[in-house]
Structures are given as C-alpha cells and as structure tokens.
Amino acid sequence: MPERPVTALPLVSMNAADPTNTLMDKIVNLCKRRGVIFQSADIYGGFRSTYDYGPIGSLILRNVKDAWWKTMVQVRHDIVGIDAAILSPPAVWEASGHLENFTDPLVDCKECNERFREDQLDDPLSCPACGAKNSFTEARAFNLMFKTHAGPVEGSGHDVYLRPETAQGMFTNFKLVLETSRKKPPFGIAQIGKSFRNEITPGNFVFRTREFEQMEMEFFVPPEQAEEWYQYWCEQRMKWYIDLGIPEDQLRLRPHDQDELSHYSSGTSDVEFLFPWGWGELEGIANRGDYDLRQHSEHSGEKLTYFDPDLGEHYFPHVIEPAAGATRSMMAFLLAAYDEETVNDGVRTVLRFDPHIAPYKIAILPLSKKDTITPIAHQVFDLVKERWMVDYDETQNIGKRYRRQDELGTPYCVTIDFETLEDQSVTVRDRDSMKQDRVGIDRLVDYLSERLP
Numbered sequence: 001m002p003e004r005p006v007t008a009l010p011l012v013s014m015n016a017a018d019p020t021n022t023l024m025d026k027i028v029n030l031c032k033r034r035g036v037i038f039q040s041a042d043i044y045g046g047f048r049s050t051y052d053y054g055p056i057g058s059l060i061l062r063n064v065k066d067a068w069w070k071t072m073v074q075v076r077h078d079i080v081g082i083d084a085a086i087l088s089p090p091a092v093w094e095a096s097g098h099l100e101n102f103t104d105p106l107v108d109c110k111e112c113n114e115r116f117r118e119d120q121l122d123d124p125l126s127c128p129a130c131g132a133k134n135s136f137t138e139a140r141a142f143n144l145m146f147k148t149h150a151g152p153v154e155g156s157g158h159d160v161y162l163r164p165e166t167a168q169g170m171f172t173n174f175k176l177v178l179e180t181s182r183k184k185p186p187f188g189i190a191q192i193g194k195s196f197r198n199e200i201t202p203g204n205f206v207f208r209t210r211e212f213e214q215m216e217m218e219f220f221v222p223p224e225q226a227e228e229w230y231q232y233w234c235e236q237r238m239k240w241y242i243d244l245g246i247p248e249d250q251l252r253l254r255p256h257d258q259d260e261l262s263h264y265s266s267g268t269s270d271v272e273f274l275f276p277w278g279w280g281e282l283e284g285i286a287n288r289g290d291y292d293l294r295q296h297s298e299h300s301g302e303k304l305t306y307f308d309p310d311l312g313e314h315y316f317p318h319v320i321e322p323a324a325g326a327t328r329s330m331m332a333f334l335l336a337a338y339d340e341e342t343v344n345d346g347v348r349t350v351l352r353f354d355p356h357i358a359p360y361k362i363a364i365l366p367l368s369k370k371d372t373i374t375p376i377a378h379q380v381f382d383l384v385k386e387r388w389m390v391d392y393d394e395t396q397n398i399g400k401r402y403r404r405q406d407e408l409g410t411p412y413c414v415t416i417d418f419e420t421l422e423d424q425s426v427t428v429r430d431r432d433s434m435k436q437d438r439v440g441i442d443r444l445v446d447y448l449s450e451r452l453p
C-alpha cells in the first residue's frame with residue numbers, strides 16, 4: 001500500500017502565462033473525466049457557453065460560495081444577506097441605467113456573418129473567423145440583458161428582464177433591510193446568485209458564460225468614510241483569495257485608469273488572476289458614490305436616505321461594492337490548485353485545493369469489498385459523515401483510487417484493511433506528501449479535526 005516517493009518537481013507551473021493553453025486543456029479534460037463541469041445539454045450536442053456542474057463541481061462551487069458567505073456575512077455583525085428575485089420589471093433597469101447603458105460594441109463580419117465584441121478584437125481591421133480585412137460593419141450598442149415576458153401575454157407591459165447582476169436587489173431592498181435589520185451605516189447587504197448576460201463572445205470555458213453566479217456585497221457608508229472603506233475592501237478582498245490558497249504571484253489588484261471609470265465611480269480596482277491566456281478579472285471593487293440609491297429614489301419615489309439621529313439629518317449613503325464571480329473564481333481555484341509531479345512510475349495529477357475548497361475532505365477506501373471489511377468501513381464513514389463531506393469508494397485497486405482522490409483534491413484518504421479488524425486502526429494518507437499514518441479508529445475524528453476545517 002505505501003506509495004513510491006516523489007522524484008521530480010511539479011511539471012506544471014502557473015507562474016507565467018501559458019501561451020500553448022495546455023493547462024486549460026488539462027483542466028477541461030479533468031473536469032469532464034471526474035464529474036466537475038460538463039457541457040450543458042451534452043446529449044443534444046451541447047449548448048454553447050452553458051455548463052452544468054456535476055457531482056464534484058457542484059461541491060466545489062458550493063464551497064467557494066460558502067467560503068465567501070462565511071467571510072462576508074457569518075463572521076461580521078455589520079453585513080446581512082438577502083436572496084432576491086432573478087426576474088424584475090423594466091423600471092428597475094431603467095433606474096439603474098442598464099436599459100440604456102449595459103451594452104457592448106457589436107460588429108458583424110460582412111464576409112462570414114460572425115459577430116464580435118469590437119473592444120475584444122486583437123486587430124480591429126481583421127476578422128478572426130475568416131481572416132477578411134476591413135469587413136466589419138459599424139459598431140452598434142448591443143444590450144446584454146436577456147428579456148422575456150411574464151404571464152401568458154406578450155408585449156409591452158409584460159416585459160421582464162433576467163438580472164445581469166445581483167447588485168440591484170440590494171438597492172431596491174435597501175429601505176426594507178434598513179427598517180428590519182436594525183443596521184445603520186456603515187453596514188452591508190450581501191447576496192449570492194445567478195446572473196445572466198447575453199455575452200457576444202462567451203468563452204474560455206466558464207470564464208465568460210451567459211449564465212453565471214455572482215457574489216456581491218453593497219456596503220453603505222457615510223459619504224466622508226467612502227474612500228477609507230474602499231481601501232479597506234480592496235485589501236480584504238485580495239486577502240480572501242490568498243487565504244484560500246491562490247498564490248500571491250498569480251493575483252494582482254489593478255486600479256482602473258480614469259477613462260475606464262463609470263461617470264459615478266470615484267475609484268474601481270479589479271482583483272485579477274493570471275489565467276493561462278493572461279490577466280483576467282475575478283472581482284471588481286467600486287466606490288459608487290450615491291448613484292444607485294439616488295437613482296432608485298428618483299425613479300421609485302421612495303425616500304432611500306438614512307436619517308442620522310446624531311446629526312439630525314437625512315443623507316444618501318455612499319456605496320462600496322465588491323462584486324465577484326463565483327463560477328469564474330472557481331475556475332481560478334481549479335487552475336491554481338492543478339499540479340503534476342513525477343512519482344517513480346509516472347505522473348501524478350493533484351489538485352492542491354485548500355481544504356475549504358476541496359469537494360471531499362476525506363475518502364473512505366475499504367481495501368476489499370469482502371463482507372468482513374465492509375461493516376467496519378461503513379462504521380468509519382458514519383463516524384465522519386456528519387462533520388465533513390466524505391466520499392466512499394470501494395471499486396478498483398487502491399493505487400487507482402488514490403489517483404482519483406488526488407485528482408479531486410481530497411486532503412485525506414482513510415484506508416480500511418484486514419489489519420483494521422485486528423487492531424481497530426486505519427491508514428490515513430495525506431494528499432500532498434502522500435505520507436501515511438496508522439491511526440486508531442477511536443482517535444480518527446480528533447486526528448482529522450486537527451487538520452481539517
């Protein structure tokens with residue numbers, strides 16, 4: 001059962017951009033092979049840019065969201081959570097400015113009829129699909145919101161939109177949350193949920209999809225404190241990714257240039273990750289002023305100000321918004337965790353996830369399917385299942401099962417063998433060092449508690 005030692009350093013490094021995209025291919029392949037992410041509607045040939053999260057992927061995604069929720073809501077007394085509707089009427093998007101401004105510049109190639117986002121073309125004069133020169137139409141503003149209708153009747157008056165961001169739910173509920181939660185500025189409202197954008201050029205796996213999940217928080221502050229809180233949230237949000245295992249040299253905080261800022265923003269910084277094709281945004285942190293509350297106040301007629309009893313005055317709080325992508329962050333966690341190393345007889349692929357992100361924390365692996373071993377293996381599973389997410393696998397030889405767990409990023413494998421029947425002990429194998437400890441079943445929960453969240 002002991003494995004052979006490691007003889008070489010990791011083969012795959014994320015320290016530099018990977019122009020050949022081999023790492024992406026490996027990740028996409030692993031995701032399909034191990035049940036992490038599947039192309040949606042695969043049996044019908046697949047639905048472009050839409051993905052389903054399989055048994056493993058749904059656990060990883062949940063862990064990313066849980067880690068965010070814990071940091072942003074659970075351990076703070078100044079932030080509350082909500083879960084707002086995905087469908088909303090045009091009035092919301094008129095007030096937010098999305099109906100008018102949530103657009104990307106769209107161009108068509110007159111030769112091959114492919115469509116592109118003008119601002120993402122490497123060469124604005126040459127079609128990346130057919131190579132034609134100067135074949136693009138004039139750019140026109142293409143609104144990214146998905147529109148549908150509510151009820152059986154189509155037509156104006158029944159139009160509704162799928163939200164393109166979760167943020168507006170926090171603004172439209174500002175007054176109700178303020179009244180019911182006993183919070184006062186500085187305080188925040190957080191939400192995790194699906195958003196939809198009719199992206200012109202989705203791609204790079206789950207980096208840019210038309211349906212994705214966001215983790216957003218609106219932090220409402222007295223105007224004079226806005227700059228201070230903006231700096232605070234930039235630091236906090238960088239720290240979150242680092243604490244969860246993304247190496248610092250694969251992350252950067254990029255302040256927007258003046259000409260990138262929206263007219264109401266006095267500062268925006270992106271947390272960027274070094275993807276195989278270069279730096280890409282994971283999260284934007286924006287100092288939004290009082291734009292959102294003022295807009296919704298004017299459009300709805302509701303007074304969305306806060307009355308400060310000490311000052312004896314009403315004011316519009318300013319908003320600091322850290323807006324992250326859950327699905328996009330998950331991809332960054334996957335890329336950062338991916339590692340290969342040569343053990344004597346070949347290459348071992350390991351996802352070195354932080355235990356918070358790892359889909360399973362433990363795998364219970366009975367050495368044989370024999371009746372004598374199964375009951376005790378079930379007992380061990382029962383011992384740990386309430387506390388942690390645990391896999392139970394009794395198929396194939398133990399070497400293959402270890403490899404599978406390495407590829408899932410499971411921090412600890414617990415093997416039950418024939419000796420277990422004699423000495424009431426199990427073998428615990430560490431994912432990263434592959435070291436094995438013999439641990440008494442009566443000490444197992446303590447042993448794992450010292451090592452796992």
Ligand code: ATP
Nearest residue numbers: 199207208209212214281282283284323324325328
């Ligand atoms: P981008 O410039 O990449 O289009 P954005 O600046 O429009 O992103 P925001 O509106 O700030 O993005 O959304 C916050 C976060 O939501 C992004 O940092 C990203 O992680 C995520 N996100 C936005 N659009 C998508 C998408 N189409 N697919 C997956 N995640 C997305």
